[in-house]
Amino acid sequence: MRLAITPPTDPTAYPFAHPIRVRFAETDAMGIVHHAAYLPYLEEARVAYLRHIDRPYTRIRDEDGIDFTVIEAFVRYEVPLRFDDVVDVHVLVGKVTRATFQLGYLLTVDGERRATGVTVHGCVDATGRPGRLPAWIEVAPGVG
Amino acid sequence: MRLAITPPTDPTAYPFAHPIRVRFAETDAMGIVHHAAYLPYLEEARVAYLRHIDRPYTRIRDEDGIDFTVIEAFVRYEVPLRFDDVVDVHVLVGKVTRATFQLGYLLTVDGERRATGVTVHGCVDATGRPGRLPAWIEVAPGVG
Amino acid sequence: MRLAITPPTDPTAYPFAHPIRVRFAETDAMGIVHHAAYLPYLEEARVAYLRHIDRPYTRIRDEDGIDFTVIEAFVRYEVPLRFDDVVDVHVLVGKVTRATFQLGYLLTVDGERRATGVTVHGCVDATGRPGRLPAWIEVAPGVG
Amino acid sequence: MRLAITPPTDPTAYPFAHPIRVRFAETDAMGIVHHAAYLPYLEEARVAYLRHIDRPYTRIRDEDGIDFTVIEAFVRYEVPLRFDDVVDVHVLVGKVTRATFQLGYLLTVDGERRATGVTVHGCVDATGRPGRLPAWIEVAPGVG
Numbered sequence A, B, C, D: 001m002r003l004a005i006t007p008p009t010d011p012t013a014y015p016f017a018h019p020i021r022v023r024f025a026e027t028d029a030m031g032i033v034h035h036a037a038y039l040p041y042l043e044e045a046r047v048a049y050l051r052h053i054d055r056p057y058t059r060i061r062d063e064d065g066i067d068f069t070v071i072e073a074f075v076r077y078e079v080p081l082r083f084d085d086v087v088d089v090h091v092l093v094g095k096v097t098r099a100t101f102q103l104g105y106l107l108t109v110d111g112e113r114r115a116t117g118v119t120v121h122g123c124v125d126a127t128g129r130p131g132r133l134p135a136w137i138e139v140a141p142g143v144g
Helices: A035-052 A057-062 A135-139 B035-052 B057-062 B135-139 C035-052 C057-062 C135-139 D035-052 D057-062 D135-139
Strands: A016-021 A066-077 A086-096 A101-109 A112-125 B016-021 B066-077 B086-096 B101-109 B112-125 C016-021 C066-077 C086-096 C101-109 C112-125 D016-021 D066-077 D086-096 D101-109 D112-125
Touching: A016 A035, A035 A057, A035 A066, A035 A086, A035 A101, A035 A112, A035 D035, A057 A066, A086 A135, B016 B035, B035 B057, B035 B066, B035 B086, B035 B101, B035 B112, B035 C035, B057 B066, B086 B135, C016 C035, C035 C057, C035 C066, C035 C086, C035 C101, C035 C112, C057 C066, C086 C135, D016 D035, D035 D057, D035 D066, D035 D086, D035 D101, D035 D112, D057 D066, D086 D135
Parallel strands: none
Antiparallel strands: A016 A086, A066 A112, A066 D066, A086 A101, A101 A112, B016 B086, B066 B112, B066 C066, B086 B101, B101 B112, C016 C086, C066 C112, C086 C101, C101 C112, D016 D086, D066 D112, D086 D101, D101 D112
């Protein structure tokens, strides 16, 4: 397991947050958001974070010719999310190595903690071969 | 609207059926299968039908270099599906033109009707340009 | 088929539009948004429309004790959507009967048409029994 | 983090495996299965495992009046899954405490490892309050 960061539970520790409103399609028969729906939330927030630091993912794909892969993903579900909740997904860049970087996430609703998560990413070129991370990752805001 | 077929409500009118067990992830907060989850059911059944007539979709993509696109989709929801239901998705080939073909679907659980659907498909090459349908579609079992 | 409206292709014919940014999770191996992902877009726009006319769906569920069911859904896919596109989903209320109402949708990106759709809805109480539609539906903005 | 088991990479270490064929809807624009689609695979396999040991989840919900919640989920993605792959999802019961149990997963295609995963579960009653786990979990096959 490469997972090596513990996402802070204090929202002010994060340089960026992205709001997402829960869709009805994301709920399940327990009346709450299905646990698999959280990973697209983390992804949407990560894409918004990259846009925010002026590294939009479409440009990373189309111009740099690379894709960020997901090597590991972890979610800790604390309090259920419900239909129509507006979830603030806080994002920070954690550990960066030559080939991987880790992002930490905190999900809150009205400032109250609902979940935390971590994703570990690598990088592949257009042929699917692993490559070096772009240098700007190391200096992205929020790298701790 | 190109949609031009009415799926029979009699299961014996179909040359093929494919069973799918409902996942919990596919339910919603009303306690039933979310309406958007039906389209992947139709798709899974359509892929199984193509495999059944010895035209596996992976071969269509990799060898013939074409993709079937979805031009229109229609679903009529009659009786809700629930978690763990085993749904028989019946498939037939309806109207075929030079550039499009239509599939009709009947969804049953224990022989009782739950939904019907229609999808209209075209064909694109690897560059995304529309192309002619392969000739075998016209003689596929179930063409009415 | 109850489907009885043709969604206008002119955005100005709609009283409401809701923007949705395409998630990477919603794309498929053809490099475009998977056709099943459109139904949650229509749903999100419909929920936003209800909030906009001051009939938030959470209140409909919790206070009025009813749920809107989906009886039929139709989508016509014209030009593919791609990752990171911002899709404007235009919504109008079409035909209203005592027991059902129909919504029409137009999806555009930068003002250009990508898809249209129709959903037909009924109404159930907390026990799942069909009921009468609330009267406000008949006078909702956009009823044509 | 409660996650405390490491899923074995040897398929023979697992008492149960469940085959799932990848849907086209589950792929993404990188041409592989989207990372969020793995969690429903683990869920489907877990439900199949419970049925296999004669504890079908529908009975757990309807008769015992409890639901298993997901407290934590972890996936390690090693080799991508592709459309139409038949994935064998191996399941075992790992650590069991009074209030939680952990399941380990190994995903293989043609016997080759593609991913591993862990889910940590608790138990709630019909009102959503946490409860004790049923005793049979402790003696389920595969508890290591």
